[in-house]
Amino acid sequence: MNELLLIVFSPLIAGVIAWVIRIRGVREGIGILGALIPLLGLIKAYPSLDHGIKATITVGGFEIGFLLSHMSWVFSMIAVVVGFSATLGMVTTARDNYEWLFALMSLTGVLGVFLAQDLVTFFISWEIMTFASFMMVFKFNRQASLKYFLLSIIGAYAMLIAIGVIYAKTGSFAFSEISAFFRKDAMMAMLGGQPAFSRFDTALVYLLFLVAFGVKAGMFPLHVWAPDAYSETDQSYTAMFSGVLSKAGVYGFILLYILMYGKLMVSLGQFRGAPLFGYIIAFLGGLTIMVGGVLAALQEDIRKLFAYSSISQLGYILVGLGIGTSLGIEAAIYHAISHALFKGLFFLIVATLIYRTGKTEFKDFGGLAEKMPYTFAMAFIAILSLAGIPPLVGFASKWLIFEAVISQNLPILGGMVFFGSAIGFVYLIRFTYAVWFGQRPSDIENTKDAPLPLAIAMGILGALNVIFGIAPGIVARELNKLFNSQVIGGNIWELDLGFGRYNALLVTIWLVIGLLIAAILYFLGASVRKVPVTDTYQSGNPVTMDYNLTIRRNFFLPLKEAVEFWLRISFDKLYRDVWKSIEDFAETARNYIYNGNVQAYAWYLAIILLILAIMGV
Amino acid sequence: MFRVVINALLILIYATFVGFMFMGIIRKVTARIHRRIGPPIYQPIIDTLKLFGKKENITHGLIYDFGIVFALGATILALMFIPLGNISVLRAYGDLILITFLLEIPMLGIMFAAMSSGNPYAGIGAQRALLTLLAIQVPLGFAIITLAEYYGTFSTYEIVMAQQIHGWSIFHLPLLLAAIAYDIVLQAMFGKEPFDIMIAPGEISLGPMVEFGGKHLGILQVQHAIGLFAETLFFANIFLGGAVITTFSNPILNTLATLVVLLIKQLAVLLLAIFISTIFPRFTIDQAAKFYWKWPTIIAALGAILASL
Numbered sequence: 001m002n003e004l005l006l007i008v009f010s011p012l013i014a015g016v017i018a019w020v021i022r023i024r025g026v027r028e029g030i031g032i033l034g035a036l037i038p039l040l041g042l043i044k045a046y047p048s049l050d051h052g053i054k055a056t057i058t059v060g061g062f063e064i065g066f067l068l069s070h071m072s073w074v075f076s077m078i079a080v081v082v083g084f085s086a087t088l089g090m091v092t093t094a095r096d097n098y099e100w101l102f103a104l105m106s107l108t109g110v111l112g113v114f115l116a117q118d119l120v121t122f123f124i125s126w127e128i129m130t131f132a133s134f135m136m137v138f139k140f141n142r143q144a145s146l147k148y149f150l151l152s153i154i155g156a157y158a159m160l161i162a163i164g165v166i167y168a169k170t171g172s173f174a175f176s177e178i179s180a181f182f183r184k185d186a187m188m189a190m191l192g193g194q195p196a197f198s199r200f201d202t203a204l205v206y207l208l209f210l211v212a213f214g215v216k217a218g219m220f221p222l223h224v225w226a227p228d229a230y231s232e233t234d235q236s237y238t239a240m241f242s243g244v245l246s247k248a249g250v251y252g253f254i255l256l257y258i259l260m261y262g263k264l265m266v267s268l269g270q271f272r273g274a275p276l277f278g279y280i281i282a283f284l285g286g287l288t289i290m291v292g293g294v295l296a297a298l299q300e301d302i303r304k305l306f307a308y309s310s311i312s313q314l315g316y317i318l319v320g321l322g323i324g325t326s327l328g329i330e331a332a333i334y335h336a337i338s339h340a341l342f343k344g345l346f347f348l349i350v351a352t353l354i355y356r357t358g359k360t361e362f363k364d365f366g367g368l369a370e371k372m373p374y375t376f377a378m379a380f381i382a383i384l385s386l387a388g389i390p391p392l393v394g395f396a397s398k399w400l401i402f403e404a405v406i407s408q409n410l411p412i413l414g415g416m417v418f419f420g421s422a423i424g425f426v427y428l429i430r431f432t433y434a435v436w437f438g439q440r441p442s443d444i445e446n447t448k449d450a451p452l453p454l455a456i457a458m459g460i461l462g463a464l465n466v467i468f469g470i471a472p473g474i475v476a477r478e479l480n481k482l483f484n485s486q487v488i489g490g491n492i493w494e495l496d497l498g499f500g501r502y503n504a505l506l507v508t509i510w511l512v513i514g515l516l517i518a519a520i521l522y523f524l525g526a527s528v529r530k531v532p533v534t535d536t537y538q539s540g541n542p543v544t545m546d547y548n549l550t551i552r553r554n555f556f557l558p559l560k561e562a563v564e565f566w567l568r569i570s571f572d573k574l575y576r577d578v579w580k581s582i583e584d585f586a587e588t589a590r591n592y593i594y595n596g597n598v599q600a601y602a603w604y605l606a607i608i609l610l611i612l613a614i615m616g617v
Numbered sequence: 618m619f620r621v622v623i624n625a626l627l628i629l630i631y632a633t634f635v636g637f638m639f640m641g642i643i644r645k646v647t648a649r650i651h652r653r654i655g656p657p658i659y660q661p662i663i664d665t666l667k668l669f670g671k672k673e674n675i676t677h678g679l680i681y682d683f684g685i686v687f688a689l690g691a692t693i694l695a696l697m698f699i700p701l702g703n704i705s706v707l708r709a710y711g712d713l714i715l716i717t718f719l720l721e722i723p724m725l726g727i728m729f730a731a732m733s734s735g736n737p738y739a740g741i742g743a744q745r746a747l748l749t750l751l752a753i754q755v756p757l758g759f760a761i762i763t764l765a766e767y768y769g770t771f772s773t774y775e776i777v778m779a780q781q782i783h784g785w786s787i788f789h790l791p792l793l794l795a796a797i798a799y800d801i802v803l804q805a806m807f808g809k810e811p812f813d814i815m816i817a818p819g820e821i822s823l824g825p826m827v828e829f830g831g832k833h834l835g836i837l838q839v840q841h842a843i844g845l846f847a848e849t850l851f852f853a854n855i856f857l858g859g860a861v862i863t864t865f866s867n868p869i870l871n872t873l874a875t876l877v878v879l880l881i882k883q884l885a886v887l888l889l890a891i892f893i894s895t896i897f898p899r900f901t902i903d904q905a906a907k908f909y910w911k912w913p914t915i916i917a918a919l920g921a922i923l924a925s926l
Contacts, residue, residue, distance in 0.1 A: 272925075367735070369678070369680060369733070370678060387725070388718060389718070389722055389725065390715065390718065390719065390722075395718065399712075399714055399715065399718075402714045403714065403771060406761075406762050406765045406766060406771075407765070409766055409925040410925070411759065411762050411763075411766065411918065411921035411922055411924070411925050412918070412922075414758060414759070414762040414921070415755060415758050415759050415762065415914075415918065415921070417758070418754050418755065418757065418758025418759075418761070418762075419751075419754055419755050419758065421718075421754070422750055422751045422754030422755075423751055425721070425725070425747065425750060425751075426747045426748070426750070426751050429725075429728055429732075429743065429747055430747075432729070432732065433732045433740065433743060436733075437680070437729075437732040437733045437735060438732065438733075438735035438740070439735050499765075499769060499770045499771055499772070500712045500713075500714070500770070500771030500772065501709065501710050501712060501772070502710070502712055502715055503710050506707060506710060507694065507715075510693070510694045510697050510698075510707070511690060511691065511694045513625075513693070514689070514690035514691065514692070514693030514694045514697075515686060515687065515690035516690075517629070517689070517690070517693055518685075518686040518687075518688075518689035518690040518693070518836065519686050519690075521669075521689065521832075521835075521836055521839065522682065522685070522686050522832060522836060524669065524832075525669050525671070525674060525831065525832025525835065526671060526672055526673060526674055526831070526832065527674070528674045528675060528676040528682070529673060529674070529675050529676070530675075530676055530677075530678070531675045531676070531677065533677065533734075533735040535675075536677075536734060536735060536736045536828060537736060537738065537822065537827050537828060538736075538737070539822070549735050549736065549737050550735060550737070550740060551737060551740040551741065551744070555744055556744065556747075556748070558744075558745075558748055558902045558903045558906070559748055559751070559906070561903050562903045562906045562907060
């Protein structure tokens with residue numbers, strides 16, 4: 001059997017086996033194995049990437065083809081590393097074999113998306129991925145899952161129409177042929193000939209793909225499914241759901257670029273040096289950053305906070321992709337990698353918290369840093385990484401996006417990105433404050449630290465956050481291979497763009513030196529005495545544990561008041577209203593057309609006959 | 618290698634000393650505006666020494682200590698990346714975005730330490746600090762964008778060198794707008810009225826600082842001194858032309874002249890901040906957010922758009 005097929009299908013097979021075998025212990029082992037095989041397979045395939053690995057199977061007259069290129073290797077690697085960590089986490093948190101089946105099935109789906117070499121494979125894998133993730137949400141919350149499913153279906157069928165349009169004109173499903181066709185078409189249009197795709201057709205295909213990939217990536221205003229779907233499922237699975245499945249949307253946009261970059265540029269023109277179609281994606285990405293960030297800050301549920309945060313970070317990737325230079329795309333892929341790493345870590349932390357305490361809302365947490373030191377250390381890494389603190393991987397990728405945006409002379413987008421970095425800081429501190437610090441409620445007094453499988457999974461992702469942060473050149477070197485040119489210069493420790501440099505090793509060294517100096521100052525002073533949390537300043541009054549000293553509710557009330565006007569505009573509400581009127585219309589149509597009156601049905605027949613008579617049949 | 622260590626040490630000592638003098642100047646000038654004599658200019662040094670001399674210190678746990686150490690360590694880190702004339706250690710890596718981020722990190726450490734104390738005043742102070750940070754980030758971002766777009770580079774040192782040839786940044790209209798916005802932002806970065814909402818003495822008992830005493834507060838004083846030095850230095854570098862003096866034949870004289878010129882520029886920035894802070898009362902936090910998202914943002918965005926044309 002071809003190794004590529006093994007990589008793609010081993011999670012699915014393992015999932016089915018785990019579903020059939022209901023023995024606790026064996027099922028977990030098989031599940032982990034199913035996620036481990038693709039990881040090893042991809043590492044093994046790495047040396048032979050340069051000539052590409054292909055595999056095809058024929059099903060129902062269609063060629064299902066897979067191709068491993070540099071681009072798909074990078075994305076698949078994200079998928080399997082985070083997927084493997086998530087399955088490790090699921091050893092603890094999964095409640096039955098149903099979850100194993102669909103979690104692993106969605107891993108197969110997403111690997112299929114990344115490795116597809118034609119639109120049919122791409123679409124089928126896309127649907128497998130959507131269906132499996134829908135089933136994962138469906139078990140926990142019907143309402144949330146249906147919302148996710150409906151929007152995903154709209155996206156998927158928009159894609160199907162677009163594929164239909166492309167196939168009708170090009171007569172091919174293979175990416176390489178379509179891409180060649182569009183290149184020729186763009187050339188034709190530039191030389192003044194009659195292109196196969198008119199301006200309208202191109203714009204239509206673009207819009208359909210925008211909807212299709214935008215839904216998956218959680219792009220504003222199509223993001224409404226994400227907060228519900230991400231929160232109402234097994235949180236270990238969400239590490240994969242948010243870390244990897246959202247990258248399918250990102251990969252989709254990259255695919256759009258691969259297929260028809262030149263054609264879109266020629267047909268839709270430019271805006272301030274950036275291609276217009278890219279600018280639209282980037283601008284929506286900018287809005288996504290802001291909306292996701294502000295809403296994340298105002299959440300009262302730990303899962304919701306990270307769901308919105310996930311949306312917000314996806315916005316960065318869209319901004320990077322949108323500006324469309326090779327630097328922008330590399331920055332976006334870099335951020336996709338780092339987002340998968342730190343957001344996967346975050347959701348595993350959330351899974352641990354929920355598993356150990358059984359609570360999800362901020363008002364029930366507090367003071368857990370002492371009880372769960374390992375989990376807190378991991379949370380510390382993840383917080384520094386997401387907030388973009390050098391020398392972690394989150395900073396390296398954000399820095400690239402900043403430089404890519406600003407060097408393209410796009411000031412408004414730059415402002416949005418800056419706002420996004422501050423709001424990231426804001427909602428993370430809220431999480432830190434409410435969960436880890438302050439007074440501990442008495443009912444979580446006996447919380448234990450993370451169970452071993454979750455601890456290992458967190459350790460993997462945490463270590464990668466640090467390693468890629470200190471040596472950002474490792475990733476940059478891989479990304480340079482995508483374009484076969486030195487887009488991001490420098491060595492393993494340093495990123496050098498020509499107009500800006502970032503040396504992570506020096507930052508680390510000097511941070512350590514700074515910390516040492518500070519520590520010397522600290523140890524120069526007299527020794528410290530530990531005091532309990534109630535031994536604190538409360539306007540000079542004595543306090544006991546009966547007082548609630550930690551602000552747990554509505555932490556950012558002033559922010560809420562400052563943006564009150566904007567919060568009234570809710571796309572969630574809009575979609576619900578639209579859906580409600582569709583339902584009403586269906587009800588009305590049912591009442592009027594199927595009205596139970598036999599004579600009415602006779603009249604319908606008469607009317608049809610009349611129409612036929614007029615048409616002269 | 619040895620040279621780097623000596624340089625770093627000298628910069629650190631110089632920055633700490635000047636930073637403390639700045640803190641003294643703030644108190645002195647404020648006093649004179651109020652027609653008081655005020656404390657001697659070296660008063661903050663005495664205060665800090667007293668804090669380190671406390672016989673007993675309290676702690677609320679590991680993060681409480683680590684946050685403070687982290688804040689000072691990150692401030693030192695930021696200082697090393699900002700060009701100080703021609704004697705800086707890492708000026709080749711002094712990227713605008715990097716320094717902007719590095720100047721924010723100390724806040725994270727202070728916040729961590731403050732919140733781990735579990736004090737409600739610290740909590741409310743942290744909330745206000747974060748919202749201030751969020752509010753200033755927009756005009757700050759636009760100001761940085763203006764600079765990068767105008768000069769076509771992100772390197773702070775190259776921007777200083779460009780100003781040696783083309784004149785100070787504030788004499789070019791887009792950059793003047795950015796400088797005005799950045800100066801308004803500086804008021805909040807220094808923690809001075811009308812934007813000292815995060816500390817708010819008299820209103821929320823010093824906010825994040827409420828639980829610190831003894832050596833913790835002492836370290837925060839040192840951090841504040843270095844932070845003050847770093848922030849004024851960064852502003853002087855990017856908007857007021859920095860300084861790389863080469864008129865003398867003796868390198869030591871050159872260095873001293875550079876430091877003097879930079880010091881004058883830093884003092885100018887600082888005095889402006891003091892004058893504003895002594896005559897304006899404090900904003901509330903929602904007023905501050907709305908203010909920063911309105912006028913400074915419009916000014917800086919205008920600058921950024923002008924620079925990108």
